[in-house]
Amino acid sequence: MSFPWANHYEPQNPLMKWVDEKLPLPRLVYNAVGAGYPVPRNLNYMYNFGVLAGFCLVLQIVTGVILAMHYAPNALVAFGSTEHIMRNVNWGWMLRYMHANGASFFFLVLYLHIFRGFYYGSYKAPREMIWLLGVVIFLLCMATAFMGYVLPWGQMSFWGAKVITGLFGAIPLVGEPLQIWLLGGYAPDNAALNRFFSLHFLLPFVIAGVVILHIWALHIPGSTNPTGVEVKKESDTVPFHPYYTAKDGFGLGVFLILYCLFVFFMPNALGHPDNYIEANPLSTPALIVPEWYFYPFYAILRAFTFDFILTAQLWGVLAMFSAILMWFFLPWLDRSPVRSASYRPLYRIFFWVLMVDMAALFYLGGAHAEEPYIMFSQLATAYYFLHFLVIVPIVSSIERPKPLPYSITEAVLGKDDDAQLGATVAAKA
Amino acid sequence: MIRLFAILIGLVFSGVALLSFGVGAYTFATEEHEPTAEHEFHLAPKDVAYSFDGPFGKWDKVQLQRGYKVYKEVCAACHSLKFVSFRDLADLGYSEAQVKALAAEWQVPGIDPDTGEATLRPGLPTDRFPLVYPNDVAARAANNNAIPPDLSLMTKARHDGTNYVHSLLIGYADPATYKNAEGKSLAQEFPEFSTPPGLNFNPYFANLNLAMAAPIAADGQVTYDDGTTATVDQMATDVAAFLTWTAEPKMQQRKQTGTWFILFLLFATTLAYFSYKNIWAGKKPKKGSSE
Numbered sequence: 186m187s188f189p190w191a192n193h194y195e196p197q198n199p200l201m202k203w204v205d206e207k208l209p210l211p212r213l214v215y216n217a218v219g220a221g222y223p224v225p226r227n228l229n230y231m232y233n234f235g236v237l238a239g240f241c242l243v244l245q246i247v248t249g250v251i252l253a254m255h256y257a258p259n260a261l262v263a264f265g266s267t268e269h270i271m272r273n274v275n276w277g278w279m280l281r282y283m284h285a286n287g288a289s290f291f292f293l294v295l296y297l298h299i300f301r302g303f304y305y306g307s308y309k310a311p312r313e314m315i316w317l318l319g320v321v322i323f324l325l326c327m328a329t330a331f332m333g334y335v336l337p338w339g340q341m342s343f344w345g346a347k348v349i350t351g352l353f354g355a356i357p358l359v360g361e362p363l364q365i366w367l368l369g370g371y372a373p374d375n376a377a378l379n380r381f382f383s384l385h386f387l388l389p390f391v392i393a394g395v396v397i398l399h400i401w402a403l404h405i406p407g408s409t410n411p412t413g414v415e416v417k418k419e420s421d422t423v424p425f426h427p428y429y430t431a432k433d434g435f436g437l438g439v440f441l442i443l444y445c446l447f448v449f450f451m452p453n454a455l456g457h458p459d460n461y462i463e464a465n466p467l468s469t470p471a472l473i474v475p476e477w478y479f480y481p482f483y484a485i486l487r488a489f490t491f492d493f494i495l496t497a498q499l500w501g502v503l504a505m506f507s508a509i510l511m512w513f514f515l516p517w518l519d520r521s522p523v524r525s526a527s528y529r530p531l532y533r534i535f536f537w538v539l540m541v542d543m544a545a546l547f548y549l550g551g552a553h554a555e556e557p558y559i560m561f562s563q564l565a566t567a568y569y570f571l572h573f574l575v576i577v578p579i580v581s582s583i584e585r586p587k588p589l590p591y592s593i594t595e596a597v598l599g600k601d602d603d604a605q606l607g608a609t610v611a612a613k614a
Numbered sequence: 615m616i617r618l619f620a621i622l623i624g625l626v627f628s629g630v631a632l633l634s635f636g637v638g639a640y641t642f643a644t645e646e647h648e649p650t651a652e653h654e655f656h657l658a659p660k661d662v663a664y665s666f667d668g669p670f671g672k673w674d675k676v677q678l679q680r681g682y683k684v685y686k687e688v689c690a691a692c693h694s695l696k697f698v699s700f701r702d703l704a705d706l707g708y709s710e711a712q713v714k715a716l717a718a719e720w721q722v723p724g725i726d727p728d729t730g731e732a733t734l735r736p737g738l739p740t741d742r743f744p745l746v747y748p749n750d751v752a753a754r755a756a757n758n759n760a761i762p763p764d765l766s767l768m769t770k771a772r773h774d775g776t777n778y779v780h781s782l783l784i785g786y787a788d789p790a791t792y793k794n795a796e797g798k799s800l801a802q803e804f805p806e807f808s809t810p811p812g813l814n815f816n817p818y819f820a821n822l823n824l825a826m827a828a829p830i831a832a833d834g835q836v837t838y839d840d841g842t843t844a845t846v847d848q849m850a851t852d853v854a855a856f857l858t859w860t861a862e863p864k865m866q867q868r869k870q871t872g873t874w875f876i877l878f879l880l881f882a883t884t885l886a887y888f889s890y891k892n893i894w895a896g897k898k899p900k901k902g903s904s905e
Contacts, residue, residue: 226897265697431894453770458770458773461770570631573620574625
C-alpha cells in the first residue's frame with residue numbers, strides 16, 4: 186500500500202507502543218487517514234465529497250439507530266409513532282429532521298462525488314475497482330433511501346412503494362409473482378413495511394462494509410488529481426494529515442452550515458407535503474413522486490410512452506435500471522488514456538452538456554406527468570444514453586488531448602527541475 | 615467489442631426514447647388543448663405575515679389562544695386533532711391549572727369504573743384531543759360523503775399550509791358571479807362549470823369545489839377573550855396560526871436551537887479555515903496552478 190516515501194508509524198507514547206504491538210490498529214489508522222498516507226498535493230474542493238459522504242453515512246447510522254428505538258414498524262401505528270417522535274421524544278424532532286435531511290445531503294454529496302469522477306476520469310485504470318465498488322455503494326444507498334422513505338407510512342410513502350414495486354410487475358411472466366413476493370402481498374401493507382424496516386436497518390451496515398473495500402481499493406493507487414498525471418515522487422504529494430484533514434475539516438464546516446440551515450430553518454423544503462397525510466390505499470395523490478434524489482431516474486422511467494416491440498412500461502423499467510448499471514462499464518467505454526477532462530477539450534464539452542442534461546432530468550422527474558414536460562424528458566433521456574454509450578466511446582477514440590504537465594509538481598509550481606532533465610528522469614521513473 | 619455493443623444499446627434506448635418523443639410531440643401538436651376551470655381559476659394562497667415567520671420567529675401566544683378558541687368553538691364540530699394532547703396547550707401560555715380546566719371542558723372516551731362499560735369522561739391533561747366520529751362511515755354520513763380530515767398536521771400537509779388554511783377559510787364565493795383578479799368571469803369562461811349540490815365553490819381548493827361549507831361565516835362568530843375584534847379574516851388568521859402550532863409545536867425551539875448551531879458552526883468553520891490556510895502556507899504555489 187502507498188508510496189515508498191510514506192511516513193512510518195513510530196509510536197512515542199508507551200501506551201500506544203504497547204497497543205501497536207498487540208493490535209496494529211493505530212498503525213492502520215495512521216496509514217489510512219493519517220500522516221502515513223501521501224496524497225497528491227493539488228486536490229481541489231471537488232475531492233472533499235468522499236470524506237463528506239463517509240460523514241453522512243455515520244450521521245445517518247447514528248440518528249437512525251436512535252430513531253429506531255422509538256419508531257414502530259406496523260402499518261397501524263407507524264405514522265403515529267413518527268409523530269410521537271416529533272412531539273414527545275426528547276429532541277426527537279431534531280433527530281428525525283437530521284435523518285430525513287441527512288438522506289438528501291448524503292445524495293447531494295454522492296452526486297457531486299460521482300460527477301467529480303466523471304470529470305477527472307476517476308474510473309479509469311488502475312482505479313476500476315474503486316469505481317465499481319462506488320457504483321455498488323450508490324445502488325445500496327438508493328435501495329436504503331427508498332425503503333426509509335416508506336417507513337413514516339404517509340401517502341407518498343405508500344404510493345411511492347406501490348409505484349416502484351409495481352415496476353417489477355412490468356417484467357413479462359415472472360413480474361406479478363415477483364412483485365407479490367417482494368411485497369408479501371398484493372399491495373404494500375404490514376408485511377412490506379416490516380421487511381422494509383428490517384432491510385433499512387441492515388443495509389447501512391452493508392454499505393459501511395463496501396465503503397471499507399472502496400477505501401481499501403483507493404489506497405492502492407491513491408487518489409486521482411485534477412491533472413490526471415500519476416504521482417511520480419515525494420514532491421507531488423503531501424501527507425493526508427495534517428494537510429487534508431485540515432482542508433476537509435474546513436469543507437465539513439461549510440457542509441454542516443448548509444445542512445443545519447435546512448434541518449433547523451426549512452426542514453420540510455426537500456420533502457413532500459403529502460407525506461404528512463397518513464397512508465390511505467383508497468385515495469391516490471394527484472402527483473406521485475419519489476424524493477428529489479431519484480428524480481433523474483424517475484424522469485427516465487416516465488419518458489417511455491410508446492409501445493415498440495416491448496411495452497412502454499417495460500422500456501421505462503429497463504432504461505431506468507440501465508441508466509445506473511451502465512456506469513459499471515464506464516472504465517471500458519472510455520478508452521482515452523488521459524484522465525482529467527481539463528486536458529480533453531472535446532470530452533469536457535460533452536461533460537458539461539451531460540450536467541445540463543442531468544439538471545433537466547432532475548427538474549423533469551419532479552414535474553407533473555403531462556406535456557410539455559414528458560417531451561423534454563424524452564429528449565433528455567435520449568441524450569443521457571447517447572452520452573454514456575455512444576459519445577463517450579467515440580470521443581475517447583477520436584479526441585486529441587492537450588499536452589499534460591510533466592508532473593503534479595510542475596502543475597502546481599509552474600516548473601519541475603526533474604522535467605528539465607527530460608527523458609533520463611522519465612525513463613528512471 | 616464492448617464499445618460496439620454499448621453503442622448499439624445506446625442507440626436503441628435513445629432511439630426508443632426519441633420515438634416516444636415523436637409520437638408524443640405529434641399528439642401534442644395535433645390534439646386540441648381545452649383549458650380547464652381548475653387550471654384557469656385555481657388560486658395560490660395569499661401571503662399573511664405571522665409572528666413565527668423567519669429564522670427568529672416566535673409564537674404569538676395570545677394569537678394561538680384565540681386560534682384555539684376558534685378551533686374549539688367552530689372546527690371541532692367536524693375536525694379532530696388526534697396527535698395533540700391537552701397538556702401541549704401549556705405552550706400557548708396556559709398555567710397547569712388552566713390546562714386542567716381546559717382539558718376538563720372536553721369529553722373523552724373512558725371506562726365506567728363500576729360496570730367496565732365504555733363511557734365518556736372529562737378530559738385530563740394527558741389525554742389526546744378526542745376523535746369527532748367513531749369511524750369514517752359516520753364521518754361521511756354526517757358530511758355529504760366527505761371525511762373532514764384530522765387537522766393536527768394540516769398546515770404541513772399542504773403547500774404553503776398556513777397561508778392555505780387562511781385563504782381557504784376566507785375564499786368562499788358564489789360561482790355564478792365569481793371573477794378572478796384579472797376580472798375574468800368563471801360563468802362566462804366556463805359555462806359548463808358547476809358546483810354540485812352539497813359542495814361549495816372555493817378557488818383556493820384544488821378542484822374548486824369542496825364538501826366543507828364556509829365554517830367561519832360571519833364577523834363575531836367567536837367572542838375573543840382579549841378584546842380583539844373577531845372579523846372573519848381575523849378568525850381565519852388566528853386559527854391558521856393555531857394549526858401551524860399543532861403541526862409543528864417545536865418550531866420555536868427548533869429555530870432557536872438552529873441559531874445556536876449556526877453561530878457555533880460559523881465560529882468553528884472560521885477557525886478551521888485559518889488552520890487550513892496556516893497548515894498549507896508553505897505548500898501553496900506563488901502563482902496559480904493549471905487548475
